[in-house]
Amino acid sequence: MTLGPHLLSVEPGGKLAGRLRAPGDKSISHRALMLGAIAEGVTEIQGFLEGEDTLATLQAFESMGVRVERLGAGGVRIHGAGLHGLRPAPGPIDLGNSGTSMRLMTGLLAGQSFDTELTGDESLSKRPMMRVIEPLRRMGARIECSVAGTPPVRIFGGPRLRGIDYDMPVASAQVKSGILLAALYARGRTCVREPLASRDHSERMLGRFGWPIQRRDGAVCVRGEARLAGVDVNVPADLSSAAFFIVGATIAHGSDLVLEEVGVNPTRIGMIEILRRMGASIEFVNPREEGGEPVADVCVRASVLRGMRIPGDLVPAAIDEFPVLFIAAACARGETLVKGAEELRYKESDRISSMAEGLQALGIEARPTPDGMRIRGAAIQGGRVESRGDHRVAMAFAIAGLRAEGCIVIADCAMITTSFPNFLTLAREAGLRITAGGGP
Ligand code: S3P
Numbered sequence: 015m016t017l018g019p020h021l022l023s024v025e026p027g028g029k030l031a032g033r034l035r036a037p038g039d040k041s042i043s044h045r046a047l048m049l050g051a052i053a054e055g056v057t058e059i060q061g062f063l064e065g066e067d068t069l070a071t072l073q074a075f076e077s078m079g080v081r082v083e084r085l086g087a088g089g090v091r092i093h094g095a096g097l098h099g100l101r102p103a104p105g106p107i108d109l110g111n112s113g114t115s116m117r118l119m120t121g122l123l124a125g126q127s128f129d130t131e132l133t134g135d136e137s138l139s140k141r142p143m144m145r146v147i148e149p150l151r152r153m154g155a156r157i158e159c160s161v162a163g164t165p166p167v168r169i170f171g172g173p174r175l176r177g178i179d180y181d182m183p184v185a186s187a188q189v190k191s192g193i194l195l196a197a198l199y200a201r202g203r204t205c206v207r208e209p210l211a212s213r214d215h216s217e218r219m220l221g222r223f224g225w226p227i228q229r230r231d232g233a234v235c236v237r238g239e240a241r242l243a244g245v246d247v248n249v250p251a252d253l254s255s256a257a258f259f260i261v262g263a264t265i266a267h268g269s270d271l272v273l274e275e276v277g278v279n280p281t282r283i284g285m286i287e288i289l290r291r292m293g294a295s296i297e298f299v300n301p302r303e304e305g306g307e308p309v310a311d312v313c314v315r316a317s318v319l320r321g322m323r324i325p326g327d328l329v330p331a332a333i334d335e336f337p338v339l340f341i342a343a344a345c346a347r348g349e350t351l352v353k354g355a356e357e358l359r360y361k362e363s364d365r366i367s368s369m370a371e372g373l374q375a376l377g378i379e380a381r382p383t384p385d386g387m388r389i390r391g392a393a394i395q396g397g398r399v400e401s402r403g404d405h406r407v408a409m410a411f412a413i414a415g416l417r418a419e420g421c422i423v424i425a426d427c428a429m430i431t432t433s434f435p436n437f438l439t440l441a442r443e444a445g446l447r448i449t450a451g452g453g454p
Contacts, residue, residue, distance in 0.1 A: 018430040018438070019450035022408065024415025024422045026396065029268040029316070030444045036256040038063035038088060038249035039277045040433050041187070042307065044071050044114050045219045046247040048122060048195065050092035051075040052100070053223055055244035059090040062249055066432040067112035074119065077103040094244045097198065102128035106166065109134045111362060111405075111432045114188055117146050118216075120167055121192030124155035125199025128171040137362050137403055139165050146192040149180045153196055153204070177202035177238055184357065185330040187212035187281075190234065194220070194227070200238035207233040212330045213281045218306045222247070250277035250309045254334045255434045257285055258409045259444060261338045263314035264294045265345040266416035271444060272299075273312040280308070284332030285339055292319040292346055319346035321391055326354030333357060337410035340369045343389040344378045345417050352386035362429070363404035372399035372411055376422065396420020405429045409437060412448055423452055 038061040048071065050057030062068065072090070076082050079101035081093040095101075109115040109132055116132055120143070123130045133139070144163040151157060156170035177200045182189055185208045194216050197204030217227045217234055223242040228235045256273045263269035278286075278298060286296055295317045298310035319342060329352075332339065336358055343350035358365040366382045373380035377395035381388045394417050401408035401424055408427040415422045430437050441448050 025447035030263040033272040036251040039252040053094035053242035057244040106131040117188035121195040175200035177204040185210040191216040198240040205233040205235040269316040285335035321348035321350040346391040356385040363402040
């Protein structure tokens, strides 16, 4: 595994300008690999995210006998094994830090004829798995995990899965997708209903691979005993990575930045809606559709932000962007209140607590609640913050440097490579005064 630098330092000030392309979308890269692996024929992916999380998925399928060719700079060719062509891995499959790999692959592997064990790093080993295991057991899967409901996950091969009708208690694209992937192996139809819409990349991509979903009474349904056909996939830039620069250009005086070819799927752009309501100037230029996903160039200019009460229905579409949205809230006039975001406690770290603690260390009044946070905008001081090994927390505090009054040192940043391997280079090119190490 390639890790980034442990410590990062950001000198105060600067502005973001120019044009940049964030790396490929993590969610779409995972899904293209997974469907490509169980499709018939060849799938060629361009713009693939070469981050540690998606590479964990890639290596997992290689260990199950799928031939994958790396074509250089975001190009991957997968020789699909067909729905029943995977072979048992020689040992447990280590998925590192990647919750998406673990949740989706638990579903995909539930319908195989062989046993698999999925493991992960310290953070992944604390994340809840029962939310996906429980509905899969209803489908007839035999799966075990720790008594705490966490990895390692053991999936026993050979069950005959059956379609179910399932009302999900929480909005989660990982759970929904895990069920849909298992459903491909099941007898009959499976329908999943969510309390609020989460990202729909799996649904879109199943259509691209020739096995379209149906929508019925607010549910997503898919027929079992599927046949998928390999296809070419162009992965757009990841909005969740672009998000750091979108907030950075909004809060740093004098900024004017264009982010190219960003995926702007409506189920992902909650953070843009929130920032616009706070007063941000964000425009979509040249909107187009690529491979079934909406894409646009995103133009951002510095703006004065006002604090706001963030409505709960925008939370799922902004779920990964809250760390950097909390930085925007710290730079806004007045108070911002987030509620209905308890899911943040179950990410790579407990993001309510890691962000509240870091903001407080920088002199911001940030009060955590069980399901969100109250933040009063004020001057950001310099200081040292802990990212708790969470890539998005580390990058969010790096962006805070643009408006800080002193140097910010961020500890435990190695995991940035899970989603954004070239963050440091792009951030420097755009104008952030960031260096690896403890600063001058
Ligand atoms: C993801 C879904 C989200 C998100 C994660 C990626 C996906 O998790 O936080 O980074 O690719 O399906 P939940 O679906 O659990 O909210």
